Amino acid sequence: MGSGGTDDVGAEWNTARDADEVTLLSEEITAARVTALRHAVAEAVRAAGLTGHGLEDFVLAVHELVINVVRHGGGSGEVRLSRHHDLLTCQVSDDGPGLRETAVALPSPGEVGHRGLWLAQQLTEGLTIDTSDQGTNASVTARLSARPTVNEGR
Numbered sequence: 452m453g454s455g456g457t458d459d460v461g462a463e464w465n466t467a468r469d470a471d472e473v474t475l476l477s478e479e480i481t482a483a484r485v486t487a488l489r490h491a492v493a494e495a496v497r498a499a500g501l502t503g504h505g506l507e508d509f510v511l512a513v514h515e516l517v518i519n520v521v522r523h524g525g526g527s528g529e530v531r532l533s534r535h536h537d538l539l540t541c542q543v544s545d546d547g548p549g550l551r552e553t554a555v556a557l558p559s560p561g562e563v564g565h566r567g568l569w570l571a572q573q574l575t576e577g578l579t580i581d582t583s584d585q586g587t588n589a590s591v592t593a594r595l596s597a598r599p600t601v602n603e604g605r
Contacts, residue, residue: 475499476532480543482521488530489514492541495532499539500595508574509539509593515567516543516589523547524587537595546586555580 476495478488493510501509513530520528524545532541555568555578568589572578577592 472533472535474531474533475539476530478530480517480520480528480530480545482526485514485517485521488517492530492532496539496593499534501539501593502596505593505596509541509591512571512574512578512591513541513543515571516541516591519543519567519589520545520547523550528586534595539593539595540590541592542588542590544586544588549582549584549587550580 475498476491478484478491480488489510492513493506496506496509513532517530520526520543524547526547528543528545528547530541530543532539534540555572568578568580571589571591575591575593577590579590581588
């Protein structure tokens with residue numbers, strides 16, 4: 452998962468939602484809840500079957516989006532984690548002023564900060580961003596690996 456993502460998977464998920472979608476977590480974002488949200492997301496994705504580096508990458512990506520809500524999105528919003536078959540999606544939304552520019556790129560080495568969206572894109576299988584004057588919705592996705600059978604790897 453650390454190899455970098457595109458927004459293709461997220462776009463696929465948006466059109467494929469149906470009754471098989473299960474909400475795993477839905478919480479309010481505030482500055483005081485950032486740490487608790489990170490732990491709640493980690494617990495929920497672990498329970499869903501994401502493990503190892505994939506879990507760590509996904510949780511960090513969601514954390515970066517949550518931090519963006521607190522710093523740039525008006526200070527509050529919502530995080531919603533769901534599962535649709537083998538696809539985990541975490542949508543982070545706010546009612547802030549929206550993004551001026553949604554180009555996701557690594558800033559120059561001397562620039563402080565501004566790496567959150569880039570990290571979220573690199574650490575997941577997909578990042579989608581919808582922004583307007585009414586706020587921003589950013590979603591990241593991760594695929595759950597097929598569980599190995601008892602005889603695999605022997």
